[in-house]
Amino acid sequence: MLFAVRITDKPGMGATRRGVRDAHIAYLSAHAAMLVLAGPVMDAEGNSIGSVRLVEAENRPAAERLCAEDPFALAGCFASVEIDPYRIVFRDGRLVE
Template identity: 45%
Template sequence: MLYMFHCTDKAGAADIRAANRADHLAYLENHADRLFAAGPLLSEPDAAGAQGMVGSLLIVECADADAAQSFAANDPYAKAGLFDSVTIRPWRRVFPKA
């Protein structure tokens, strides 16, 4: 079953994100066969048009809710304390049709 992970960074945690980004990307690469989608959530553009990373959105194939919780807990970002909140929900693809 697919699960959606909506992760919101703690305020002012850009340094934690940057310091753990390589390990986070390696973790995702190690689970690439289970990833439907993954990427950062972005802030609104500032006056110069720049956007910062403020969270993560992932859709991952997991056997069940316990496996989804384990996947989230083992993410290097989570282990480093980056997230203020993590919401995990079962998800079903409707469009585009596969």
Template identity: 40%
Template sequence: MLYLVHTRDKPNALDIRLANRPAHLAWLTAAGVRIKAAGPWLGSDDKPAGSLLIVEMESRAALDAWLAQDPYALAGLFQSVEAAPYKWVFNPPVDLNP
């Protein structure tokens, strides 16, 4: 199942994000093809203010366990994390086409 994950960084936490970025990118890379899309969303100052991910996981429990290992989460970057099942309707990647 696909999940949409939306995180919001704590205010004034860009230094935490930047310090943990290499470990975060390695964590995403290790997830392989389960990551369908990932990247930061930008605040009004054009600097990262959170992250958006589309991830394929077998269950919500598996997603939550995986998200708990995110180096950004472990470093205390996030003010909030929201996740919900997601149905990709328009222009899905080839591997998600019926």
């Protein structure tokens, strides 16, 4: 099942994110099979202020665990995490449903 994940960081977490980024990348790499796409959301100055992920998970609790065990979450970076079921209608400019 696909889930859209929107993560908003707490303000002022740039230094913390940079400090745990290697652990975060290693963690997501270990779970790469679950990631359809993932990347940071940036502010106008190019600073990361959160993330968007499209996650393939067995169920919502599995998607929640993926986020909760992320080193960014464990370091206290996340202000909010929204997880909703998702359905792809268009991919790469083509209707796929």
